[in-house]
Each structure stands twice: as C-alpha cells, then as structure tokens.
Amino acid sequence: MTLLLLAGTSDARRLAQGLADRGVPTLASLAGATREPVALPVPTRRGGFGGVQGFQDVLAAEGIGAVIDATHPFAARITTRTHDICATLGLPHLRLERPGWQAGPGDHWTFAADEEEAKALIPEGSVVFLATGRQSLPAWEGLRAASVHLRVIDPPDAPFTFPGGFVVARPPFDIRAEVETFARFGVTHLVVKDSGAADGRAKLDAARELGISVIVLRRPPRPDGLRTVGTVAEALAWVEELPFRSALASLPG
Incomplete structure (x- = not known):
C-alpha cells in the first residue's frame, strides 16, 4: 500500500x-x-x-x-x-x-472574510501590497488604490490591471528584505491570506516595524x-x- x-x-x-x-x-x-x-x-x-x-x-x-x-x-x-x-x-x-497567525503587540491587523470585504477596508489612494497569489488578481477589480503590487513566483502572461505591477520573487523572505521591499514601494496596506506559515511571518513582522496596516483574509x-x-x-x-x-x-x- x-x-x-x-x-x-x-x-x-x-x-x-x-x-x-x-x-x-x-x-x-x-x-x-x-x-x-x-x-x-x-x-x-x-x-x-x-x-x-x-x-x-x-x-x-x-x-x-x-x-x-x-x-x-x-x-x-x-x-x-x-x-x-x-x-x-x-x-x-x-x-x-x-x-493561523496571531497578532501581537504593535500589529495593526484587520480580518476580512474575503476580497470584497477587504476592498472596503482599504482607503482610496492607498499603496497596496498583495501577498495573495497570482490567481487572486481578478478578485481585486474595483480596488481604488494609488498603486497595487502583487507578489508572484512566476510572472503571469496576463496583463496587470492596476497602476503598479507584479513583484516576481521566490520565498522564503527575511524581515530585512521585506522591510526594504515595502519601504521601496511606500506600502500603506498589506493584504495576506491567513496561511499560518512560519516562513511567511517575515512580511507581517516587517509591516509591524513600518507601521503598515495589514488585512488578513480568513480561511475558508x-x-x-x-x-x-x-x-x-x-x-x-x-x-x-x-x-x-x-x-x-x-x-x-
């Protein structure tokens, strides 16, 4: 067997x-x-x-x-x-x-049931970093942000439909690299799925260090x-x- x-x-x-x-x-x-x-x-x-x-x-x-x-x-x-x-x-x-991940002192997290609920939590003119996977892009249509950056492992063939673009990189990432990335783009809002992965925690720690608002999509x-x-x-x-x-x-x- x-x-x-x-x-x-x-x-x-x-x-x-x-x-x-x-x-x-x-x-x-x-x-x-x-x-x-x-x-x-x-x-x-x-x-x-x-x-x-x-x-x-x-x-x-x-x-x-x-x-x-x-x-x-x-x-x-x-x-x-x-x-x-x-x-x-x-x-x-x-x-x-x-x-799943647990927020700690200094974290600025809000949980959302799905992308529609998350979009309502992001003010117009924000700089948004999506760590939600390349297949998630259509779900963010209608997001009124100044720029959007979506991290992917493989560059998709489809065009990027927001001001901003794909950020092609392969995990894992350490906190210093995440801080540098978020600071370079001027990120105000980070959106993540509640994967709970230890090797994905660095982006949350970087957001805490920079005072970035985090929206966490709840698990199905x-x-x-x-x-x-x-x-x-x-x-x-x-x-x-x-x-x-x-x-x-x-x-x-």
Whole structure:
C-alpha cells in the first residue's frame, strides 16, 4: 500500500522528508500552480486529477491506502473533494493544516472574510501590497488604490490591471528584505491570506516595524468531520498507526 500526499506547502515538504526517512511508500501530488516547484524526496506527480473520477482512478492505479492532504489552507475545493472521496471509499484520511497567525503587540491587523470585504477596508489612494497569489488578481477589480503590487513566483502572461505591477520573487523572505521591499514601494496596506506559515511571518513582522496596516483574509471553512492535525510530528504519528503501516512493521526482517 502507498500513502498519497497532497503537497504544495512547506509543511508538505517537511512531511515528505519525514515519510522518506521512515521508508513509508509515498506518492506526492502537486497541483502544478508553480512552474518549477522545489523537488520532493518522494516520487511525485504533477497536475490535477481531472475531477472526481480521475482522482479515484489514481487511487486505484497507485494502490493508495491512505491520504494526507497538506495543501494550502485556502485550497478549499481540493480539501473538500478529498474529504468526500475518502469518506465514500473508506480510506484513512488526514488534513495537515498549521494554525493561523496571531497578532501581537504593535500589529495593526484587520480580518476580512474575503476580497470584497477587504476592498472596503482599504482607503482610496492607498499603496497596496498583495501577498495573495497570482490567481487572486481578478478578485481585486474595483480596488481604488494609488498603486497595487502583487507578489508572484512566476510572472503571469496576463496583463496587470492596476497602476503598479507584479513583484516576481521566490520565498522564503527575511524581515530585512521585506522591510526594504515595502519601504521601496511606500506600502500603506498589506493584504495576506491567513496561511499560518512560519516562513511567511517575515512580511507581517516587517509591516509591524513600518507601521503598515495589514488585512488578513480568513480561511475558508473545513468540511464537517475532517480529522485535522497542526504539525508534521502529529501527521507522522498518525501514519505510524495506519493499519497497513502497522502490518508492514510487524513483518519479520
């Protein structure tokens, strides 16, 4: 039996390494949103599954005995579909989702349910830095800002529709680099998704240092009954308790 790891986050990379170190037969899957993703230490497929039937076909063809969903906290459609398919098939299934960020002293954060609510919180004439992903740009239409800067890993083919432009850079970023970037553009408002990633915290610390207002987009709701852990260590402990994993461990050496 093989474990399917739905990857695409720094936690997924750390989990993949832990699975490889323990000799757990694993197939990772990347959605293909990034052109040159960081390589994982386990066999990896790229691209979507082609809907529910395509997902089920991969599960059968690869002999998948359990699934860990370690995709981005905002990959709601993937998480819901994975939960529903695994529940229907009776496959052991776990969601690895790190806790969200917490504001501290000196932070100027406002939470918003979505982009529409966030737009209403940004005054006309602001300089806005979007750390919300390249696919989010259409959702910001109607934002009345003096300039908008959207950070992306890969430069999109589509034109930029605001004064400003794409900021092409690959994470992680340290606080000094973030301070320099925000100061160079004169950023007044930073918009982030509540990913909770430790390696994404630098932009929030830089915003605090510069007195920048931060708008945090809340995470989408999880499916009811979804078993979730918040750390790689907890996910690895769950794997060790899987029926097929326990059976392998009991075989004579």
